[in-house]
Amino acid sequence: MKNILKSIAQFLNKFFEKIGNFYTHKVSKGIDKAKFILEHNFLIRREGLTLTLFSFLKINVTRKRREAFYGIMFIMLWIIGFLIFTLYPMFYSLYLSFNEAYYSLETGVETTFIGFTNYLNVFRSQSLLPLFGTYIGKMIIAVPLIVVFSILIAVLINNPIKLKGIWRTIFFLPVIISTGPVINELNNQNATSIPALEDSSVIVYISENLGPWLANPIEAILTSMLLILWYAGIPILIFLAGLQKIDGSIYEAASIDGASPWDRFWKITLPSIKPLISVSVIYIVVSMSLFVEPEGILDLARLHMLIGAPDSNFWFGYGYAAAIAWVYFLLMVIIMGVFILILSARRKENR
Amino acid sequence: MKKLDYRRLKSRSRHFLFGMNFTDGIVYKFVIYTLLISFSYIYLYPVLFMTVNSFMSVDDLINPGVKWIPSSLQFVNYGRALQVLELPGSIVGTTSYVLKVSISVTISSAIIGYGFAKFRFPLKNLLFVLMLATFILPSQVTMVANMLIFRNLGLMSTQKSMIYPAIFGQGVNAAIYILIFYQFFKTIPGVLMESAEVDGASQIKIFTRIAIPLAIPSFLIVFLFSFVWYWNETFITSLYVGGRITLPLKLQAFRASYETLFPPGTAGAELNEAIMLAGNMLTILPLLVLYFIAQRFFVESIDRTGITGE
Numbered sequence: 129m130k131n132i133l134k135s136i137a138q139f140l141n142k143f144f145e146k147i148g149n150f151y152t153h154k155v156s157k158g159i160d161k162a163k164f165i166l167e168h169n170f171l172i173r174r175e176g177l178t179l180t181l182f183s184f185l186k187i188n189v190t191r192k193r194r195e196a197f198y199g200i201m202f203i204m205l206w207i208i209g210f211l212i213f214t215l216y217p218m219f220y221s222l223y224l225s226f227n228e229a230y231y232s233l234e235t236g237v238e239t240t241f242i243g244f245t246n247y248l249n250v251f252r253s254q255s256l257l258p259l260f261g262t263y264i265g266k267m268i269i270a271v272p273l274i275v276v277f278s279i280l281i282a283v284l285i286n287n288p289i290k291l292k293g294i295w296r297t298i299f300f301l302p303v304i305i306s307t308g309p310v311i312n313e314l315n316n317q318n319a320t321s322i323p324a325l326e327d328s329s330v331i332v333y334i335s336e337n338l339g340p341w342l343a344n345p346i347e348a349i350l351t352s353m354l355l356i357l358w359y360a361g362i363p364i365l366i367f368l369a370g371l372q373k374i375d376g377s378i379y380e381a382a383s384i385d386g387a388s389p390w391d392r393f394w395k396i397t398l399p400s401i402k403p404l405i406s407v408s409v410i411y412i413v414v415s416m417s418l419f420v421e422p423e424g425i426l427d428l429a430r431l432h433m434l435i436g437a438p439d440s441n442f443w444f445g446y447g448y449a450a451a452i453a454w455v456y457f458l459l460m461v462i463i464m465g466v467f468i469l470i471l472s473a474r475r476k477e478n479r
Numbered sequence: 480m481k482k483l484d485y486r487r488l489k490s491r492s493r494h495f496l497f498g499m500n501f502t503d504g505i506v507y508k509f510v511i512y513t514l515l516i517s518f519s520y521i522y523l524y525p526v527l528f529m530t531v532n533s534f535m536s537v538d539d540l541i542n543p544g545v546k547w548i549p550s551s552l553q554f555v556n557y558g559r560a561l562q563v564l565e566l567p568g569s570i571v572g573t574t575s576y577v578l579k580v581s582i583s584v585t586i587s588s589a590i591i592g593y594g595f596a597k598f599r600f601p602l603k604n605l606l607f608v609l610m611l612a613t614f615i616l617p618s619q620v621t622m623v624a625n626m627l628i629f630r631n632l633g634l635m636s637t638q639k640s641m642i643y644p645a646i647f648g649q650g651v652n653a654a655i656y657i658l659i660f661y662q663f664f665k666t667i668p669g670v671l672m673e674s675a676e677v678d679g680a681s682q683i684k685i686f687t688r689i690a691i692p693l694a695i696p697s698f699l700i701v702f703l704f705s706f707v708w709y710w711n712e713t714f715i716t717s718l719y720v721g722g723r724i725t726l727p728l729k730l731q732a733f734r735a736s737y738e739t740l741f742p743p744g745t746a747g748a749e750l751n752e753a754i755m756l757a758g759n760m761l762t763i764l765p766l767l768v769l770y771f772i773a774q775r776f777f778v779e780s781i782d783r784t785g786i787t788g789e
Contacts, residue, residue: 195598195599195600196598196600196601197596197600198594198595199594199600200594200598202590202591202593202595202597202686203590203591203594205646205648206587206594206648206649206657207606208647209644209646209647209649209651210613212647213643213644213647213649214613214621216624217620217621217622217624217625218616218620218624220623220624220627221621221622221624223625224624231627236627237627241643264778279653284511284515284518285515289512289515293775295515295519297770297771297774298519299518301770302527303707304707304763304767305525305526305763305766305767309713309727309728309730309731310730310759310762313756314528314529317528317755317756330519351696354519354524357521357522389532394593414614414615416617416618417617420713421634426617426619426714429619430619430622433622433626441608446623449623450620452619453622453623454620455500456617456619457616460615461615462676464615
């Protein structure tokens with residue numbers, strides 16, 4: 129028994145001795161070497177408060193520089209992501225939109241330069257161009273509507289009312305539910321239009337007396353009134369936050385001077401939440417544009433990309449999809465720009 | 480005497496109706512509550528519609544006399560929808576996927592927001608504007624190139640293709656999350672950080688020990704928002720990760736999967752609206768539960784964290 133234990137101990141001793149030798153002769157020497165290289169390399173060297181890069185570039189580590197270094201390190205994640213997942217794809221898709229591009233399993237993407245043909249095709253398309261038309265019409269009518277509506281609701285909720293939490297819960301509900309498939313299904317079942325509105329004589333009157341290019345968007349908006357008002361979820365929150373920052377004593381002073389609630393709304397409330405209007409316009413335009421309807425513009429772009437094949441007469445591949453996306457994006461920016469221009473022009477007049 | 484009484488009555492009733500300065504009178508209140516109730520009807524209508532109709536039988540759906548109260552509760556609808564959506568397995572799958580993405584986007588946007596809020600460095604303003612601009616850029620512009628990148632990296636049709644952009648601050652609506660953190664970290668007085676720095680704490684330690692504990696409300700908000708938005712995102716998810724990973728995507732393919740599960744000729748083969756709506760209810764039910772649990776954080780902390788971006 130003793131012998132067995134002894135042999136085991138001997139074996140272990142030998143084993144650990146070997147490990148110890150290995151550590152002292154190889155590992156620690158290696159670490160020393162690495163340390164020496166790090167301290168005496170030509171890439172980066174540090175002595176006190178000076179960093180030396182490449183043996184000749186000397187940098188004094190000032191407070192400002194250290195701060196800048198840490199700041200850039202903190203946002204490094206974003207910079208890398210931006211370059212890889214946003215900037216490069218942006219330019220690449222811009223490049224693709226001037227090409228005829230298809231994916232093939234053997235060679236990857238094959239491109240042939242065709243200039244502006246893709247863009248011309250977008251404007252020639254029988255199915256796309258009307259969609260762009262209705263998109264613009266919808267935006268021009270819906271965005272002011274949502275802004276007015278959300279200001280109204282924000283003002284209402286900001287009143288001293290009972291059950292504040294419940295009202296807020298209700299008005300913020302759309303943010304939770306607005307998932308594409310659910311909304312589309314509700315749309316199919318006519319659950320997104322208020323029943324009384326749908327068969328009212330107003331719609332009949334509009335569709336009979338206005339041209340289709342004007343009547344169609346108006347009719348679409350009236351019938352899907354609810355869907356549109358549902359985009360007010362986050363704008364309401366934006367305005368509510370703005371309203372709560374107004375000092376209550378201003379209202380008191382105004383009412384002592386004899387201002388009616390009507391006056392107070394136009395003279396105090398509206399001017400103080402005016403800067404938030406452009407923020408919510410941007411928000412509304414983006415969230416409405418990115419909502420993917422079946423057989424909408426975005427859906428078509430995806431289909432062109434996924435189904436596109438060189439011999440297809442219906443699906444034009446990556447380049448065409450990229451061109452659609454770019455036209456759509458530019459339209460979005462133009463619509464936003466127009467709204468913001470109008471808002472800022474009004475503001476100058478008031479001064 | 481009589482005249483005086485009349486006057487008092489008049490002033491009293493006036494006070495009762497319009498109050499001292501109109502806003503505390505009963506007329507004003509009546510108007511406000513009427514408006515609130517009618518608006519909330521608009522907002523609640525689809526949810527009520529969905530709930531009620533999902534319990535209806537086929538006869539009730541056709542019968543114009545039945546609108547709000549079904550003649551009998553059909554739990555069969557929910558049973559079928561459960562089968563088609565492959566619950567409860569798919570709830571676990573969806574939640575675990577959405578959790579992964581939203582946690583990574585929350586952490587990364589906290590780090591990035593802190594970097595933007597607390598440090599000064601060259602080109603900061605330009606980078607900040609670019610960061611905000613990514614909110615406007617539709618993902619459809621970058622989708623072609625992103626798909627090629629993912630394909631080359633071998634990330635296509637895996638969850639990593641959503642997680643990696645989230646880690647690098649390019650996820651769905653990531654600009655908003657970064658902005659929320661930015662606004663919050665701006666409000667923390669710099670003196671606090673400076674005193675820690677004088678005491679010899681490193682920047683990373685300051686971030687993890689001082690900034691993060693203070694920012695817990697913002698973490699909650701951003702996490703909730705990203706959870707909801709990633710849950711609802713179907714376009715990008717179906718493109719990068721693939722067909723039927725999340726519940727909303729399964730809902731999109733509801734009709735097709737219903738037909739394979741209940742082929743024509745078998746019992747219960749005809750798909751009716753009630754079953755579709757039951758599927759819808761099941762898809763948003765987790766979100767509704769989450770919303771009603773965390774409702775306070777959702778609504779109240781918004782004004783503290785500044786989604787408004789002033």
